[in-house]
Amino acid sequence: MTNISFWRMDKALALAKHAAIKGEVPVGALILSKNRQIIAQAENQMVRSCNPAAHAEILALQKAGQYLGQTRLVGCTLVVTLEPCPMCAAAAMHYRVDRIVFGAYDPKGGGIEHGARIFSHRQSLHHPEIIGGVQEQCCQRMLKTFFLALRKQHSKFLT
Amino acid sequence: MTNISFWRMDKALALAKHAAIKGEVPVGALILSKNRQIIAQAENQMVRSCNPAAHAEILALQKAGQYLGQTRLVGCTLVVTLEPCPMCAAAAMHYRVDRIVFGAYDPKGGGIEHGARIFSHRQSLHHPEIIGGVQEQCCQRMLKTFFLALRKQHSKFLT
Numbered sequence: 559m560t561n562i563s564f565w566r567m568d569k570a571l572a573l574a575k576h577a578a579i580k581g582e583v584p585v586g587a588l589i590l591s592k593n594r595q596i597i598a599q600a601e602n603q604m605v606r607s608c609n610p611a612a613h614a615e616i617l618a619l620q621k622a623g624q625y626l627g628q629t630r631l632v633g634c635t636l637v638v639t640l641e642p643c644p645m646c647a648a649a650a651m652h653y654r655v656d657r658i659v660f661g662a663y664d665p666k667g668g669g670i671e672h673g674a675r676i677f678s679h680r681q682s683l684h685h686p687e688i689i690g691g692v693q694e695q696c697c698q699r700m701l702k703t704f705f706l707a708l709r710k711q712h713s714k715f716l717t
Numbered sequence: 718m719t720n721i722s723f724w725r726m727d728k729a730l731a732l733a734k735h736a737a738i739k740g741e742v743p744v745g746a747l748i749l750s751k752n753r754q755i756i757a758q759a760e761n762q763m764v765r766s767c768n769p770a771a772h773a774e775i776l777a778l779q780k781a782g783q784y785l786g787q788t789r790l791v792g793c794t795l796v797v798t799l800e801p802c803p804m805c806a807a808a809a810m811h812y813r814v815d816r817i818v819f820g821a822y823d824p825k826g827g828g829i830e831h832g833a834r835i836f837s838h839r840q841s842l843h844h845p846e847i848i849g850g851v852q853e854q855c856c857q858r859m860l861k862t863f864f865l866a867l868r869k870q871h872s873k874f875l876t
Binding site for chain 2: 608652681
């Protein structure tokens with residue numbers, strides 16, 4: 559059950575696309591309730607809010623907590639277009655989400671299947687289900703296109 | 718150079734104490750500029766803001782970024798009474814702080830010297846200087862006193 563419509567990755571991708579238009583690294587995130595209703599959504603805001611911790615996942619988790627009026631997002635799923643970094647993975651742990659679904663794997667910055675592997679330590683207080691690679695190519699393509707355009711823009715400035 | 722006055726751990730402890738009075742896990746954090754002026758300070762706000770990600774470190778980093786109007790806290794030091802969790806350690810990495818100084822080690826929840834060991838992976842984009850155990854006993858005592866009182870209060874409810 560990892561198809562795009564099941565986890566609403568289409569919606570997360572639309573948020574990522576909007577972030578790219580605004581000059582942000584294109585990452586979009588959703589929080590789904592137990593019955594897979596979208597209860598919160600966010601896109602990267604690092605550039606616009608001048609805050610390197612304003613990742614889509616953190617913002618979506620905070621919105622969901624506010625929406626439900628609780629600190630534990632029991633039964634909820636974090637859906638995000640890119641493998642969360644260690645900060646966001648640990649935040650999802652603090653919020654006790656049931657499941658993390660992500661699109662593109664991130665060997666450089668990811669913190670679930672790479673690097674810090676947040677949930678692989680015995681100190682991890684919580685072990686959500688992890689489903690990676692949902693609509694992977696589409697999520698990956700969006701990031702590659704963004705960084706390619708950014709590099710072109712930079713090289714234009716340098717020539 | 719790990720004495721209390723040098724790193725202003727006295728101020729971080731005062732913030733932690735205030736947090737405890739408000740019913741929060743007593744953790745206080747500061748951001749020091751290159752010349753060790755306090756440019757931001759915060760205490761845990763998880764209970765009051767109904768946000769499990771509102772750790773003292775995250776809040777202090779955000780305040781410092783806003784104060785300086787920049788996303789990179791180059792030359793700055795994060796001073797905190799407890800070893801940062803993986804979320805806060807990774808946030809400090811995103812903010813590119815030069816140094817992290819902490820009081821009590823945290824074998825259960827810490828993410829620098831324990832568990833995820835955020836800066837020990839080759840994926841870590843940034844490697845701040847780490848100074849742990851500054852005014853350790855004082856920081857540890859404050860946490861122990863808080864949790865002892867909490868347990869007593871809970872057992873009172875149960876009897």
